[in-house]
Amino acid sequence: MPANKKYLTKSPFQKFLKITAGFFGGYFVMISFHQLLGYVFEPKNVVITAAFTGYILWAVLLLLAFLAKSAWKIWLYYLVLTGIFAIPFLLKL
Template sequence: MPAKKKYLTKSPFERFFKITAGFIGGYFVMISFHHLFSYFFEPKYVVITAAFTGYILWAVLLLLAFLAERAWKIWLVYALLTLIFSLPILLKL
């Protein structure tokens, strides 16, 4: 049974930006999130944990990108999350 047309993205640019937000933006959020944990825990344990939880988090962020109404909104959310998680790196704390 095909999907209803009203739920499909009509613009190819919107679809492209949702796909890139899911893959690239979700990956950046996932990496910065696990890097933030390396400031609180032993980095070798974070790397081992990230090997498993990283794929799960990345998959969830990829799916959330397609649930967003507009692609620019999800890009903005992912950029802000990456910035927040990267603050210790940027501020050299």
């Protein structure tokens, strides 16, 4: 059964932004989140856990990018989350 056309993104640029937001933006959020966990907890344990949870988190963030109505907003959310998770490394705390 094909998808209903009214729910599909019509602009090729919006499609490109959603794909890149899901792929790259989701990856950046996932990496920065696990680095933050490595800063809070023992890094050895976080690396072992990240081997499994990283793929799950990345897949969920990839899916969320396609569910969003605006690709610009999802890029903004992913960049803000990446910045928040990277604060300890940016400030060298």
